[in-house]
Amino acid sequence: xxxxxxxxxxxxxxxxxxxxxxxxxxxxxxxxxxxxxxxxxxxxxxxxxxxxxxxxxxxxxxxxxxxxxxxxxxxxxxxxxxxxxxxxxxxxxxxxxxxxxxxxxxxxxxxxxxxxxxxxxxxxxxxxxxxxxxxxxxxxxxxxxxxxxxxxxxxxxxxxxxxxxxxxxxxxxxxxxxxxxxxxxxxxxxxxxxxxxxxxxxxxxxxxxxxxxxxxxxxxxxxxxxxxxxxxxxxxxxxxxxxxxxxxxxxxxxxxxxxxxxxxxxxxxxxxxxxxxxxxxxxxxxxxxxxxxxxxxxxxxxxxxxxxxxxxxxxxxxxxxxxxxxxxxxxxxxxxxxxxxxxxxxxxxxxxxxxxxxxxxxxxxxxxxxxxxxxxxxxxxxxxxxxxxxxxxxxxxxxxxxxxxxxxxxxxxxxxxx
Amino acid sequence: xxxxxxxxxxxxxxxxxxxxxxxxxxxxxxxxxxxxxxxxxxxxxxxxxxxxxxxxxxxxxxxxxxxxxxxxxxxxxxxxxxxxxxxxxxxxxxxxxxxxxxxxxxxxxxxxxxxxxxxxxxxxxxxxxxxxxxxxxxxxxxxxxxxxxxxxxxxxxxxxxxxxxxxxxxxxxxxxxxxxxxxxxxxxxxxxxxxxxxxxxxxxxxxxxxxxxxxxxxxxxxxxxxxxxxxxxxxxxxxxxxxxxxxxxxxxxxxxxxxxx
Numbered sequence: 109x110x111x112x113x114x115x116x117x118x119x120x121x122x123x124x125x126x127x128x129x130x131x132x133x134x135x136x137x138x139x140x141x142x143x144x145x146x147x148x149x150x151x152x153x154x155x156x157x158x159x160x161x162x163x164x165x166x167x168x169x170x171x172x173x174x175x176x177x178x179x180x181x182x183x184x185x186x187x188x189x190x191x192x193x194x195x196x197x198x199x200x201x202x203x204x205x206x207x208x209x210x211x212x213x214x215x216x217x218x219x220x221x222x223x224x225x226x227x228x229x230x231x232x233x234x235x236x237x238x239x240x241x242x243x244x245x246x247x248x249x250x251x252x253x254x255x256x257x258x259x260x261x262x263x264x265x266x267x268x269x270x271x272x273x274x275x276x277x278x279x280x281x282x283x284x285x286x287x288x289x290x291x292x293x294x295x296x297x298x299x300x301x302x303x304x305x306x307x308x309x310x311x312x313x314x315x316x317x318x319x320x321x322x323x324x325x326x327x328x329x330x331x332x333x334x335x336x337x338x339x340x341x342x343x344x345x346x347x348x349x350x351x352x353x354x355x356x357x358x359x360x361x362x363x364x365x366x367x368x369x370x371x372x373x374x375x376x377x378x379x380x381x382x383x384x385x386x387x388x389x390x391x392x393x394x395x396x397x398x399x400x401x402x403x404x405x406x407x408x409x410x411x412x413x414x415x416x417x418x419x420x421x422x423x424x425x426x427x428x429x430x431x432x433x434x435x436x437x438x439x440x441x442x443x444x445x446x447x448x449x450x451x452x453x454x455x456x457x458x459x460x461x462x463x464x465x466x467x468x469x470x471x472x473x474x475x476x477x478x479x480x481x482x483x484x485x486x487x488x489x490x491x492x493x494x495x496x497x498x499x500x501x502x503x504x505x506x507x508x509x510x511x512x513x514x515x516x517x518x519x520x521x522x523x524x525x526x
Numbered sequence: 527x528x529x530x531x532x533x534x535x536x537x538x539x540x541x542x543x544x545x546x547x548x549x550x551x552x553x554x555x556x557x558x559x560x561x562x563x564x565x566x567x568x569x570x571x572x573x574x575x576x577x578x579x580x581x582x583x584x585x586x587x588x589x590x591x592x593x594x595x596x597x598x599x600x601x602x603x604x605x606x607x608x609x610x611x612x613x614x615x616x617x618x619x620x621x622x623x624x625x626x627x628x629x630x631x632x633x634x635x636x637x638x639x640x641x642x643x644x645x646x647x648x649x650x651x652x653x654x655x656x657x658x659x660x661x662x663x664x665x666x667x668x669x670x671x672x673x674x675x676x677x678x679x680x681x682x683x684x685x686x687x688x689x690x691x692x693x694x695x696x697x698x699x700x701x702x703x704x705x706x707x708x709x710x711x712x713x714x715x716x717x718x719x720x721x722x723x724x725x726x727x728x729x730x731x732x733x734x735x736x737x738x739x740x741x742x743x744x745x746x747x748x749x750x751x752x753x754x755x756x757x758x759x760x761x762x763x764x765x766x767x768x769x770x771x772x773x774x775x776x777x778x779x780x781x782x783x784x785x786x787x
Binding site: 196339342347351353358360365372377378507 | 749
């Protein structure tokens with residue numbers, strides 16, 4: 109944390125603060141110096157905190173009415189929709205909340221990729237973020253299973269079956285995951301227990317994520333360090349608080365549109381058919397936010413390698429701070445990286461689109477090319493680009509306009525990139 | 527900031543598009559479209575259509591299709607067909623169900639009450655299958671939400687019975703339907719001119735009955751739709767006003783800060 113010394117004005121406050129410095133903490137949070145040039149892409153951290161708390165609160169209320177038992181789960185969800193006061197609102201908030209959560213997290217991650225927020229000295233923030241993202245996917249997947257509709261059941265079957273690809277122990281692992289010889293009530297019950305647990309793990313990691321952020325402070329659109337805090341930064345409260353609040357409210361308008369006017373648009377109709385192990389749906393598709401990974405999984409002809417590729421696609425993100433060799437953070441000063449960045453965005457969207465289509469013919473080919481490109485971007489393009497790219501001179505500081513060629517910073521910068 | 531909104535908008539369009547694409551694929555023919563009263567921001571159910579729809583359900587569909595998630599009390603609740611409580615009680619009392627055990631340890635039959643779920647036509651799935659040539663007539667409580675295409679799909683299937691094209695052979699007990707996925711359906715054509723005699727004097731054409739019963743099913747699948755639309759409108763107006771206030775507060779606060787690069 110930063111090193112200022114906060115002394116509470118009241119005697120009681122001082123007494124308490126000496127024993128547990130909560131008042132110092134809140135003073136730190138409100139004074140926390142934040143670069144004044146942050147744009148709206150930086151508001152998604154606050155939006156994500158809202159999403160997490162929203163999911164936890166609605167989730168706890170849903171848990172009071174939901175029954176995690178194969179014969180009762182589907183009807184208990186409908187009981188919530190029909191008979192619980194405002195149950196429909198709570199459930200639709202929770203179901204669409206997960207989509208909104210992922211929408212926000214993807215924007216947050218791609219913001220970090222664009223402005224190089226994962227680079228030194230912020231690698232630990234990034235890695236914690238990736239663990240959070242991974243836990244979010246597991247939580248969302250298990251949550252999708254709980255209504256025990258057809259998609260729930262078959263998504264659970266497909267995903268747990270991935271582990272059968274593990275050599276020698278595959279079958280034992282899947283049986284252990286299921287708690288039986290197929291997806292059934294024991295599977296549902298354990299998914300429910302974990303679905304309740306994981307958000308609190310995420311919450312803990314979010315606290316670490318923010319703590320790790322407060323050591324170096326925020327990155328910013330120009331990606332250079334704060335030189336003069338008095339000129340380059342503003343206190344978090346009220347400047348960033350009001351900006352985050354405004355962005356959150358705008359985000360909530362979109363959120364409310366889904367909850368109130370298109371609550372099932374992002375879901376799948378088959379999930380309103382109760383789970384039936386004897387009938388397989390025509391297409392088994394995960395929720396939209398997992399589609400890119402689903403496309404990667406299916407684009408590899410071998411099951412085991414497909415699973416490996418899917419996990420590797422997340423792992424390359426974890427080691428990204430060491431794959432990107434450029435010292436320049438922000439894409440604003442990296443003309444080539446900027447282009448590759450947008451190609452990656454397009455690649456991710458194509459993968460998502462292919463994940464929703466059946467893996468055959470031209471779709472399969474496109475998915476394979478997109479998968480290959482995804483790995484090439486991280487494993488080949490990024491490491492090479494750091495050495496080859498001719499970057500644009502950086503400004504001297506956040507508050508000073510871009511400077512002439514002769515400045516020292518530019519020289520240093522050139523040395524580091526050549 | 528313009529860019530920020532633009533991107534959100536593009537993402538939003540992408541998801542929507544993505545979803546509709548898969549929906550359209552599953553249906554081989556474009557569905558009949560009805561201008562449903564319950565669509566849109568202010569969408570509400572047509573009360574009389576819901577009441578007629580219940581009549582069609584109970585006189586035609588209910589002999590095979592259960593609606594086990596609905597209770598008779600729902601018929602009198604706000605936002606539904608809004609029968610009076612007396613009417614709903616009278617409707618319930620037309621059905622008999624097995625209750626018990628009584629103090630002698632015996633099961634007994636009694637008339638249904640408001641608090642009872644809709645009485646199901648069959649004891650169990652096996653009986654339902656045995657009576658319907660091996661195919662199970664699906665429960666209709668959430669049917670509208672359980673089919674992509676929703677209300678339009680059900681409406682289209684109800685009106686989609688036709689003679690099979692010459693190159694399609696149809697077995698006994700299977701019927702040809704233009705809109706059904708796979709074009710084959712085990713249910714014989716359920717509605718034909720005058721299948722019911724509406725108590726309110728509305729002419730019972732096929733289209734009218736299909737429209738009424740689908741409206742009823744849409745309500746059954748989403749009984750709080752009207753409350754949702756109403757609260758949603760207020761919530762969004764509230765959020766827009768609050769955003770505007772927050773925006774001007776932000777501008778005012780930030781006017782103290784020197785402009786950045």
